[in-house]
Structure formats: C-alpha cells, structure tokens
Amino acid sequence: MSSFKVTIAGSGLTGLTLALLLAKRGVEVLLLDEKSEIGKGSKAICFxxxxxxxxxxLGVxxxxFGQGVQWNKGRIFFRNQEIHSFDLLPDKYAKYPAFVNISQYEVEKILVAAVQQEKLIDMRWQHRIKSLETSIEGNTIQIITPEGEQALTSDFLIACxxxxxxxxxxxxxxxxxSRSEEKFLIIDFRMEADFPSERWFWFAPPHNEQETILxxxxxxxxxxxxxKLGKEVPETIVNDHDFVIKKIKQVVRDKPVSIDWVSLYRFSNKMLENFVHGSVVFAGDAAHVFSPFGARGANSGMHDADNLAWKLAEIVNNKATAKLLQTYNHERLGACKQNITCTINSTQxxxxxxxxxxxxxxxxxxQAxxxxxxxxxINCGRxxxxxxxxxxxxxxxxxxxSIETSPGRCIKDCLMYDGYLIEKLNSEFTLLINSDNHSANIDTDFAANNIHILAITNDGSPALIDLYELTPDAAYLITPDxxxxxxxKNFTPDLAISLKEIYLSGSLTDMISHTPSEQDLIDNEVAILLAEE
Ligand SMILES: Cc1cc2nc3c(=O)[nH]c(=O)nc-3n(C[C@H](O)[C@H](O)[C@H](O)COP(=O)(O)OP(=O)(O)OC[C@H]3O[C@@H](n4cnc5c(N)ncnc54)[C@H](O)[C@@H]3O)c2cc1C
Known part of the structure; x- marks a missing residue:
C-alpha cells in the first residue's frame, strides 16, 4: 500500500491553494479529485x-490580476432611486486593489497549471475517496479510480x-x-456595454418589489x-430561456445579450463545530458554507489554506507537534463564526x-x-x-x-522604498523593527530561533513607520501567514522569542476573544430589529 504524509481531498480553490503552499515549503502532497477536469458553472467571481x-x-x-476586472465602487438602489454608494477605497499604499472579478473556473485553471509545474504535487483526477479509517496516528483511505479500487495510507488527510x-x-x-428558503437565479451573460465595473445592488426593483438584484x-x-426569485419557483426555471432573457432585460434594457450559464441556488450558512479531528483537517466549503453576498466562501477557503499550510509543514518536518493544529482550529473557527454572523445578517x-x-x-x-x-x-453583503x-x-x-495593526490582525500591506511589505515578509516568522533598534546581537539571537528580521529606516519607508507606529524601540512579530x-513599544528579544515558542506549542489557554467591530455591532442590532416579531 502506498504511503503519504499529506493527502488533500478535493482540487477546488481550497485544495489547489493548499497543495501549492505546501509544495512551496518543500512538503510532498497527494492531491485527489473525483472529477475528470475543472468544473464549469457559475460560482465565485469576487477575489x-x-x-x-x-x-x-504562489507566483500565480x-x-x-491580468485577466480580472478591478473594482472598488458599489452602488445601492431602492425601488427606482439610488440611495447609497460606497468606495472600498483603493488603498494607495497596498500593492493590490480591494477586489478583482474573474470566474472561479479561470482561477482554478491558473492554479491547476501551477500545480502541474510542481514536482512535489502528485495530482490525480478521477480519484474518488470512498471510505476512510482514521485515527490520531493516520488514515487508511480507499479510492475509486478508472483502473479500479486502491488503498493508501496518509499521516494527514485534509478534507477540501x-x-x-x-x-x-x-x-x-x-x-x-441554516439554509435560506429563498431561491436565487444566477445568470452569467454576455453583453458589450460601457457600464462601469461597479457592484450594483437593487432592493425591491420597480418591476417586482419582492426581488433583489445584484x-x-x-x-x-x-x-x-x-x-432573488422567492420560495416557490420551480427548479426548471433555469431552462426557461425567455424568462431568463426577460430577467436580464429588466436590468440592462435593450442591449443585445446572450446567456452563458444559468443556475438556481438556495444559500446556506453552516459550519462544523471543529475543523481538526485527529489527523483529519477540514478546510474551505467542507468546513463551512456561506451565502455568497460577502464573497466569503472561496476567499475564506483560501485563507484557511494559508493559515494551515505552514503549520502542517512545521509538523511534517518535525519542527512542531500536531498540537499546533489547534491554533488553526481556534483561529479559523473564529474567522468562520465572524463570516457566518456577517452572512446571516446580510441574508436577513x-x-x-x-x-x-x-x-x-x-x-x-x-431613510438612508x-x-x-x-x-x-444597509446590508447587501459585507x-x-x-x-x-x-x-x-x-x-x-x-x-x-491603531487597532488595525494590533495582534491578531492580518498585516496591512504598505509601500516601502523598494517594494511592498507583503513582498518583504519571509515565509518564516518575521520581526519587524525600526532600524534604530537593530543590532548584531539581535541578528544572532533571531537567526538561532529562525526568525527573519526586517529592519525599517525612518527616512526610507516613512509610510510604513507611520502606519505601524514603529518608534525607535518598537517591534512586531509576524507569523509565516x-x-x-x-x-x-519597548521591545526586548526575549519577548518575541518566547511568544513564538508559546504559539508553536499550540498552547491556547490564555487566548482572549475577538472584539467585534463597530460595523459588526450595527449589523447585529439591525438583525435583532428585523427578527423582532
Ligand atoms: C453562485 C455562487 C457565487 C459565489 N460567489 C463567490 C464569490 O464571489 N467569492 C467567493 O469567495 N466565494 C463565492 N462563492 C463560494 C465558492 O464558490 C465556494 O466557497 C468555493 O467553491 C469553495 O471551494 P472549495 O475548494 O472549498 O470547494 P469546491 O469548489 O466545492 O471543491 C471541492 C472539490 O472536491 C472534490 N470532491 C468532492 N468529493 C470528493 C471525493 N469523495 N473524492 C475526491 N474529490 C472529491 C470535488 O470534485 C471538487 O473539485 C460562490 C458560490 C456560489 C454558488
């Protein structure tokens, strides 16, 4: 029976991203998918x-970015009036815009091409996982392939x-x-139009006040x-060409259009109670599903992968014990709860x-x-x-x-004198310090502890010094993800070294809980208001 250290089930966006991240860290991966090729259909578009x-x-x-449509602006209409517009402020210091739109199919194609270049990834289509025996020590997996059934063992199985x-x-x-009762018609259609690349959302459009349209x-x-079509529409509506064209025309009027893909969905907001079960770890839609109004499904699946990959690599390379996976469980469960709350509030x-x-x-x-x-x-998707x-x-x-750069936050990208912060962060732990605080002793201490040092000069990268309040004695410890x-503010090397050790040991006893943002509180208040009988 063949043996593997890491097997990933599923080559959707989560599985592909995870496989590539692991391979970048030198981990061999077996990547299985039951399909024979990338799946078509209208799924994610906002990245x-x-x-x-x-x-x-990942170098992809x-x-x-080249194919995608960049956008920052959203406009919101109620009946026949525009009531609000928002700008996801193009962050002048960040390398990338807030969002690009490109079909999930195209992104998967790009990732599959990258996977095929990776010697450490063994990708197998038409390999369906059929049964599983699992324990803390590892997994025995039965697979159906075109050549018949196969069995293999794997230390870790990642369910994507x-x-x-x-x-x-x-x-x-x-x-x-929960699962929404309402059905949503998703139409991808072709149209040559000079409409701007903005997100337009209608509540109660004049032709039918029961609908919403994005x-x-x-x-x-x-x-x-x-x-949004309501609860009663039949599944066969997707085959009703005239109806679908009518729906498009109600929005774009007399522009010539042709249909590319149509599907009907009921959206769910659901999650597993735990993502780590011994040597099996869940990520992406296998762990959680959200209604798509916040573009949180695929994006959060890939963020799961980013959190998980380096931890799994540390464990496989015997640099940490499997207890480190508890930080994945804790952090991504917390993330999932935030996403679920957000998407439930939006759905409501x-x-x-x-x-x-x-x-x-x-x-x-x-009133708005x-x-x-x-x-x-107003909540048409956070x-x-x-x-x-x-x-x-x-x-x-x-x-x-600034709370934006407090512990527990993802780094905010920032333009530096010779590139962007995201490009300078090493794939290991990084200590971000003011160059005034940098010394040969720190270099020696941190090299011995596998912590990379990024020293910033006051005059070289003033925007970063400002954003991170990097006063002469200040420092940050940044994780590989x-x-x-x-x-x-008064940094000494032992603080960072011991924090890294505690984190790697997976001891979570002194975690404090996430503080909701001002917008979370407003959304929750509105949700209560809407739910009141
Ligand atoms: C209409 C719509 C719009 C959306 N828009 C957005 C958006 O704009 N932004 C966003 O972030 N998200 C969006 N989403 C959500 C997004 O599509 C999903 O969250 C995403 O596909 C999840 O990726 P995944 O890799 O976790 O799972 P999947 O894409 O479902 O991949 C799972 C893979 O596992 C394989 N598999 C299943 N069972 C087995 C088995 N037994 N053995 C082997 N392989 C198996 C499948 O073949 C599949 O390839 C949208 C979803 C919908 C429906």
Missing part, C-alpha cells in the same frame, strides 16, 4: 486583496472536498446552521446577475423573514438617502476582508493608537 496577496506568494497572481464533503459524511460529522462585471464582457437584510421585518428594512432604506446612520445599516483573530493576552505592550502575533 479579495488578501487572496491576491496569497496568489502573489499575474494571470489572475466541498460543501457535500464525503469525508464529513464518512466521519459522521454534520454542519449546523449586477457585477466579469472579464471578457461577461456579467453576473443574481436575482436581503430576505427579511417576515412582513414586519420587510417594512423595518424598507424604512431603513427610505440623507441619513448617515441609516446608510451604515465584503470579505481578512478576519481578525483573538490575540494572546500578553502579546502587546505599550500605548498604541502574515498575521501580527505580538507588538511591543
């Missing part, structure tokens, strides 16, 4: 800055096998959460229309559950035209941003102004 930053690490960002995960079923694990541009003159605002809730929602929308508070309450994790209670010292683990 976030953080995802582009991960693609940058150019084709994604999607929302209907076979591995979840084989392990008798169930996701909990229109968004993709590359090559393809547009995505997402229409888009599809209020009762007549009374509809009238509460509509009064917020009516001239009212800043009401504008903040778009994916890197989730904030809880931090160690002793991982911050001193007075800081580019999250801030600690920051100190």
């Amino acid at each position: 976030s800055r953080r995802t582009l930053e991960i693609f940058d690490k 960002v150019k084709p994604v 096998d999607g929302s209907k995960s076979t591995i979840r079923r084989l392990m008798n694990l169930e996701m909990t959460g 229109l968004h541009k993709q590359p090559n003159n393809i547009w995505r229309l997402d229409v 605002f888009i599809s209020p559950p009762t007549v009374k809730a509809i009238s509460v929602r509509d009064s917020i929308l009516l 035209v001239g009212d800043v508070v009401a504008k903040k309450q 778009l994916s941003v890197p989730n904030a994790y809880s931090s160690y209670s002793h991982s911050e010292e001193g007075e800081w102004n 580019q999250y801030i683990l600690g920051r100190w």
